[in-house]
Amino acid sequence: MGGVRTALYNYLYAKQHGGDFILRIEDTDSHRFVPGAEQYIIDSLRWCGIVPDEGVDAEGKVVETPSERHPHAPYRQSQRRGIYRKYAEQLVESGFAYYAFDSAEELAAKRAEAEAAGQTFIYGQQSRGSLRNSLTLSGEETARLLESTTDWTVRFKMPEGRIVEMDDIIRGHIEVNTDTLDDKVLWKRADELPTYHLANIVDDHLMEITEVIRGEEWLPSLPLHYLLYEAFGWERPRFAHLSLLLKPVGNGKLSKRDGDKLGFPVFPLKWTNPETGETSRGYREDGYFPEAFVNMLAMLGWNPGTEQELFSLPELVQAFSMDKVQKAGAKFNPEKAKWFNKEYLRMKGDEELTELFVPVLQEHGIEVTGCFKCPVSHDFDAASVSKNYVKAVVSLIKERATFVADFWDIAWYLFKAPSSYEPKDTAKFWKEENYSLAFKVADFVQGFDGPWEKEALEHALEEFIRGNEWPMGKVMNCIRLALTGSGSGLGIADITVLIGKDEFCRRMAAAKQSIV
RNA sequence: GGUGGGUUCGUAUAACGGUUAGUACUCAGGAUUUUCAUUCCUGCAAUAGGAGUUCGAUUCUCCUACCCACUACCA
Numbered sequence: 001m002g003g004v005r006t007a008l009y010n011y012l013y014a015k016q017h018g019g020d021f022i023l024r025i026e027d028t029d030s031h032r033f034v035p036g037a038e039q040y041i042i043d044s045l046r047w048c049g050i051v052p053d054e055g056v057d058a059e060g061k062v063v064e065t066p067s068e069r070h071p072h073a074p075y076r077q078s079q080r081r082g083i084y085r086k087y088a089e090q091l092v093e094s095g096f097a098y099y100a101f102d103s104a105e106e107l108a109a110k111r112a113e114a115e116a117a118g119q120t121f122i123y124g125q126q127s128r129g130s131l132r133n134s135l136t137l138s139g140e141e142t143a144r145l146l147e148s149t150t151d152w153t154v155r156f157k158m159p160e161g162r163i164v165e166m167d168d169i170i171r172g173h174i175e176v177n178t179d180t181l182d183d184k185v186l187w188k189r190a191d192e193l194p195t196y197h198l199a200n201i202v203d204d205h206l207m208e209i210t211e212v213i214r215g216e217e218w219l220p221s222l223p224l225h226y227l228l229y230e231a232f233g234w235e236r237p238r239f240a241h242l243s244l245l246l247k248p249v250g251n252g253k254l255s256k257r258d259g260d261k262l263g264f265p266v267f268p269l270k271w272t273n274p275e276t277g278e279t280s281r282g283y284r285e286d287g288y289f290p291e292a293f294v295n296m297l298a299m300l301g302w303n304p305g306t307e308q309e310l311f312s313l314p315e316l317v318q319a320f321s322m323d324k325v326q327k328a329g330a331k332f333n334p335e336k337a338k339w340f341n342k343e344y345l346r347m348k349g350d351e352e353l354t355e356l357f358v359p360v361l362q363e364h365g366i367e368v369t370g371c372f373k374c375p376v377s378h379d380f381d382a383a384s385v386s387k388n389y390v391k392a393v394v395s396l397i398k399e400r401a402t403f404v405a406d407f408w409d410i411a412w413y414l415f416k417a418p419s420s421y422e423p424k425d426t427a428k429f430w431k432e433e434n435y436s437l438a439f440k441v442a443d444f445v446q447g448f449d450g451p452w453e454k455e456a457l458e459h460a461l462e463e464f465i466r467g468n469e470w471p472m473g474k475v476m477n478c479i480r481l482a483l484t485g486s487g488s489g490l491g492i493a494d495i496t497v498l499i500g501k502d503e504f505c506r507r508m509a510a511a512k513q514s515i516v
Numbered sequence: 517g518g519u520g521g522g523u524u525c526g527u528a529u530a531a532c533g534g535u536u537a538g539u540a541c542u543c544a545g546g547a548u549u550u551u552c553a554u555u556c557c558u559g560c561a562a563u564a565g566g567a568g569u570u571c572g573a574u575u576c577u578c579c580u581a582c583c584c585a586c587u588a589c590c591a
Binding site: 176190241425 | 517540582585589
């Protein structure tokens with residue numbers, strides 16, 4: 001979710017300013033490669049309607065070679081290996097970086113040692129003079145190690161006593177003293193890959209990135225990035241650091257564990273970790289509309305300055321503004337997410353919802369036949385209904401649902417007769433003085449020869465019951481119990497008109513049977 | 517520990533330095549309805565604390581508290 005929101009804000013900003021949205025895969029950690037993760041990102045963004053201008057083709061594949069539409073290809077950093085080394089070396093030559101030969105094990109030992117002494121080991125201005133690197137070793141030794149060993153790195157030589165003055169679009173002016181910063185690894189000989197810091201700066205420069213909109217966790221690295229641009233003599237982009245998405249209860253950032261625990265998805269699409277087999281539910285699979293998901297995400301940390309809450313993606317492009325982005329972290333609220341989906345479900349057309357409902361009906365053994373131009377029909381014995389019958393049902397129930405999946409629970413009795421009666425409701429309504437009247441009403445319906453429409457039937461029913469001075473609510477609830485098996489549901493006239501006179505009579509008769 | 521960031525109802529947020537601090541979600545009542553749901557109405561509920569600047573501070577400054585991030589040859 002957090003990643004999608006960051007991508008969304010980038011997309012909105014780019015589109016609003018007539019820019020291009022580029023998808024670049026930052027896979028410079030060969031140890032953390034997860035098969036399928038890249039495709040997952042592409043699929044997720046596409047589901048959300050966030051389509052990159054550059055970086056993937058129409059089929060969602062990563063572009064390998066430069067073309068007119070994709071001038072900066074390749075967009076996968078693991079395929080750009082050759083580019084980074086010379087930039088790393090350039091920094092060493094110009095004195096902004098140095099070679100470090102300390103092994104990962106040596107450094108780990110130093111960290112453990114410092115920790116035991118209650119201190120923190122920092123590879124930086126205090127310690128670099130006593131470690132094994134091109135600053136302390138002779139030129140010959142350095143050259144020999146560069147040739148003969150393969151686990152050295154290039155580290156940035158953090159300047160001493162400098163105040164780096166930075167500007168963040170969202171947070172404003174920020175100052176950091178370089179004395180508190182360490183000498184970050186920029187390039188690793190072992191896998192001939194850069195770290196994020198180098199790769200990001202080099203690629204942003206090469207790909208002509210004008211705005212960097214990323215998560216707040218990058219704010220502590222911003223001084224390094226500023227210094228890197230300075231060292232290369234490149235014009236830097238503008239930066240905006242987004243606050244994090246927080247878990248709904250308690251403190252801390254949203255993690256996939258929270259979703260499992262509290263019952264909501266934290267992934268846009270269902271995700272199965274190929275290594276562990278562990279799966280995480282997705283918004284798509286949970287029945288959310290992508291528009292609702294995107295709208296909800298957009299409002300988490302941004303507001304339009306008006307009271308409008310519902311925005312389509314193009315409307316978001318129009319309305320988005322960086323100075324309305326919140327500085328503080330936003331706690332995610334699953335209830336509000338559902339509310340958004342409910343609103344979008346209402347806005348959907350009946351035919352679209354019908355198409356989505358058909359598979360659900362089929363799962364419950366209901367066959368759907370015909371088309372939207374075909375006549376309305378149903379055959380409850382054969383568990384078969386026409387598409388237009390489904391559409392009629394959908395138009396009646398859509399305002400009662402949050403998800404398409406709710407439709408069945410709300411309206412199953414419009415597709416098959418109840419096989420049992422809710423005991424609680426039976427105890428409440430099914431009393432002789434009431435159901436005896438209900439059966440008389442049933443007889444009246446059987447003889448009803450007015451137009452078979454909701455309004456006509458409703459009026460006739462009301463006139464008949466009130467005319468006899470019978471208790472409206474009690475009688476109607478008995479009929480509802482017979483028709484739906486429970487004490488809740490649609491209006492009697494609505495149900496009756498839909499299921500038809502024959503089915504109505506059969507259900508009333510069945511209810512009569514059950515009491516004998 | 518160090519560095520940086522943050523702090524308005526439970527949640528998301530609004531408020532040129534001047535408002536009875538607004539809206540939405542949730543929740544609680546009520547109205548409508550043949551039930552349920554919808555819809556509508558009403559209500560509950562906040563400027564973290566303390567100084568300072570000012571005629572006046574949610575808004576500006578400082579301090580404190582709390583929360584978060586970073587502190588990897590991860591991003």
